Amino acid sequence: MSDGLLPKGYTFHELEPHWYDFWVKQGFFQAKVESPEPPYTIVIPPPNVTGQLHMGHALNNTLQDILCRYKRMKGFDVLWVPGTDHAGIATQNVVERELSHEGLSRHELGREKFLERVWIWREKYGGIIINQLKRLGASCDWSRERFTMDEGLSAAVRQVFVSLYREGLIYRGRRMINWCPRCMTALANIEVEGEELDSHLYHIRYPLVNGQGSLVVATTRPETMLGDTAVAVHPDDPRYRNFVGEKVLLPLAKREIPVIGDAYVDREFGTGALKITPAHDFNDFDIGRKHQLDVVQVIGEDGTMSQEAGSYAGLDRFACRKRVLEDLEKEGLLVKVEPYRHRVGHCYRCKKVVEPSLSLQWFVDTRPLADVAMDAVRTGKTRIVPVKWEKDYFNWLENVEDWCISRQIWWGHRIPAWYCQECGHLMVEMEAPSACAGCGSGRLEQDADVLDTWFSSALWPFSTLGWPEDTADVKKYYPTSVLVTGFDILFFWVARMMMMGLHFKKEVPFRDVYVHALVRDAQGQKMSKSKGNVIDPLVVMDRFGTDAFRFTLTALAVQGRDVKLSEDRIEGYRHFVNKIWNAARLVLMNLEGLNDLVDIPQKLDSLAHRWILSRLRQVSLEVDEALEQYHFNQYAHALYHFLWHEYCDWYLEMAKADFYGEDPERKALARSVAVRVLERILLLLNPVMPFVTEEIWQKLPQTSGSIMEASLPEPEPRWRDEDAEEKMDVLMAVITGIRNVRGEMNVPPATRVEVVCLCEEDSSRRILDEYASTVTDLAKLAGLKVGLVGEMQKPRMAASTVTRRVEVYVILEGILDFESEARRLEKELTRVEQEFSITQRKLSNEDFLGRAPQEVVEKEREKGARLGEKLEKLRGHYERLKTLKT
C-alpha cells in the first residue's frame, strides 16, 4: 500500500472529491441493519430544499459527522439519515418569485400547474444543498435519503393527522390567529417574530353620544378603529366609571358603540380607555367574546381594507392608517401623538408585519402532548445538553398554546379532510372517500389548505425509518441516539418531535439532544446578507480546505457560547493541517524503502517511546471523554496540542537521532513507534479531518484499505507510564532552561556551547547522563557535563539557571556579558522571591495550617522548599557573578 514519500504539499482540491467518491462507492456510509453491531443513529435536521449551505449548516453537520465517524470507528452500526424539508412557505415563495419574472402569478397558473412547477423546481435545485453537504464530507447514508414530501413520509403525515383527529387532539375552529398578508396564510404563534419598532401612540377622541363629553383612547394602529365595537375602561376607574353603559360615536365610521367596564384595562397605560377591535387583536377578541360584542373585520387577507371599512375599502392597511389620521386631524379628534417604541409581529418567512385575524383553521390540542414531552425530559429519558436549554424547553411547553397547523398555501401536505358539498358533513380519512358518510353524495371537496411544514418535520425521526410500516429500520434505529441542532429550532422542531415521537412510538425520539450555538462573525454579529458579513462555507472550503474548516468549527464549538468565526482562525488551523502533513512526511521519509517495522515490545527502554505512548494513551482517553460529553472544542484542542507540541516538538525531534543513527535495532523501533503513534493520531483526528487523514493513511505501511475500515483500539492501559512522564519533564525542563538562557543571552543558534548540569538528585543525574546526546542535540550543545552538586566544580564564565533541582550552567567563555547576565539573574530572582514570599506567608498562617486539608498544606510545603532552594542557588549564582566580574 505504501509508496513511500508524500508530496511536498497537501493538495486538498483534488483529494477531497476523490476520497469522498471512494467512500461512497465503497458503501462505508451505509448502515447495516442486519449486522449484530449496536446501532448509533442520528437523523439530520433536514435543510430546506431551497437552502444553500451556510455556516449554521456547516457547524451542525460537522458535529454530527464527527460523532458518526467516531462511533463507526468504535464499532457501532452507524446510521445517519439525510434528507431535505419541503419548506412550505419558503419554497412556495421562491417559485412564486420565479413565476413573477415571467409575469405570472400562481393564481393565474392554477393550483395543479403551480405544484407541477414546484416539483420541477425541486428536481432542478433540490439537490444543491445535498451536494454541499457532501462537499463538507458528511458521511450520511445516502441510500436512505428522504424528503418530507416523499410518498412514505406523506403517508406518515396522513396517518398522524387522522389518528390525532380521531383522538380529538386535532380540531377545526374559528380563532384568532396571526395572518401574514404577504404570504396570505395563517401562521403559528412561534412563526411570528416580535421586533421592536419606533412607532407612535395616537390619542383619539371618541365623543359620547349623549353629548356629555368624550373618551380619549390610545392606539398604535389607528386604522383598526374602523373595526371597533366598544371602548373599555376599568370598572373602578373614577375618571370613567360613570361612562360605563353609555355609548360613544365611533369617529369616521359614525357607528355607535358601547362603553364597557372590564378589569383587563390598565388604568395607568395611555389614557386608561381602550378601544376594542375584536376582529384584529387577541385581547380584544377575548374581551369581545366576554361582552358579546360584534366582530367587524376591516382588514382583508391581502392587507387591504375590506368593504367593512367603508370609504377606506381597498386601501392598503398602512395607507389607510395615514388617511385615518388625516381625517381625524381634520375633525379635530386627534388629540395627541407621542413617540412610542414597541414590539410588532413580523412573519418569520417574509418579515412583513402580520395582522392578528379571526379565521377558521385547524389546530393541534397541544397540552396533553406537551405534558408527556416534558415528563420525558424531567425523568431523563431524553437528556438535553447543555442542561441550560432544559429550562427554555420546559418554559415553552408549560405555556404552549394550541398549534395552528393549517396554511393557506399550495405547497405542502394537503389536509386529509373532505367536505360534503350537499350536507356539509366533514370526513377526515387517510385516502379520499368516494361518497359522503352522511348523505351518500359523491360531491366531496378536499380541504384547500396544507399543513404547516413543521408538522411533517415533527415526524422525521420515525417517518424517515419507514413508519407507519413496522420496518427493520424502525425496529433497530428508533429511538435515535442523539439529535444535534441549533437552539433556534428548539421549539419549532425539537419539542414537537418529542411530542409526536412519544405519542406515536411511545418512546422518546432521541436519547440526547445536543444543542449547539450560532455561528457569528468575528465581531459577534449575526451573519446576514444585509450586513454583508456572511462568510460562505463553500468559499472557505475552497480557499483553506474542508479539513481546516471543519477543524476550526470544532475547535470553536464551546458549549453555551456562540462561535465567532473569522477567516484568520481558519487560516490558523490550516497550518495545523499542514503540520500533520509534514509530520507524516518526516515519518514516511524515514521508512522509504525499508520494511523493518516491528511490533511495539511489551517492555521499552527508550524514554522517548515510553513517554509518547503514555501521553498518547492519556490523550485517547481525553478524546473519548470529550466526545462522549459533546465537548467538541476539548476534543480538537487535545489533539492539536498533542500532535504539535508533544509528538512533533519533542518526540519526533528526539526520534531523529535514531532515524538517522547507525543502530538498526534502534532505528527499527523508533520508526515503528513513530508510525504507530501517527496511525493512532490519524484515527483520532479522522472524525474531524476525514480527508487528510485518509490520504496519509493510504500511504502508511501495513495499513490495508481505507481509514474508514479501521477500528479504533481501546487506549492501552500498559502504555501508562508515570515514571517516563516524570523523567521527560526533567529532560524537557533542562533543555528549555538552556534554550531560555541562550535566547536571553543572544547566543546564536548556530553557536554550540558547553553546558554543565549539577543535580541535586542522583535520579536526575542519571537521566541527563543517559540522554546527554538528546540534550546536546535539542539544545545545540558542544558538550554536556553532568554531576551531582558538590561533586563537580561550578564553572566560572557561565550564564546559569535553576530548574527541577538542576543547576544549569551555560558556559560562555570569553563571550559572557556580565551586565546582561546580572540583569537576567536579577529578573529571575525577583520573580522567584515573589513566589517564595507568597508560599511563606501561607505557611506561616496558623489558620491555613490548621484548616486547609493536609495534602494542600503538604503541597505548599514542598513548593516552599523547592522555591527556597531555587532562590538560594540563584542568589549564589548572583553573588558569584559579582565576584567573578571583579
Place this chain on the structure above:
RNA sequence: GGGCGGAUAGCUCAGCUGGGAGAGCAUCGGCCUUACAAGCCGAGGGUCGCAGGUUCGAGCCCUGUUCCGCCCACCA
C-alpha cells in the same frame, strides 16, 4: 415585564468538584537547523467588569451593581 448567557492578556476565548492565572492569534527578539518560514527557538503582556460577603484560601460560591447579547410575554 420575566428569564438566560457573557464580561479573564492587544484580539478571540479555555479554565470541570474553590487550593500554583492558560491557549491560539497578534506583538517583540533570534534563526532558511536536511518534515514543515503555513516553520523553529525564545520573550514580554492580566486589580479575572465593579462593590461587598462567605472561606485558612475566590476567576470559580453568595448578594448587589454596571455594560453587552439573546430568548420569552396580549399593556392598547
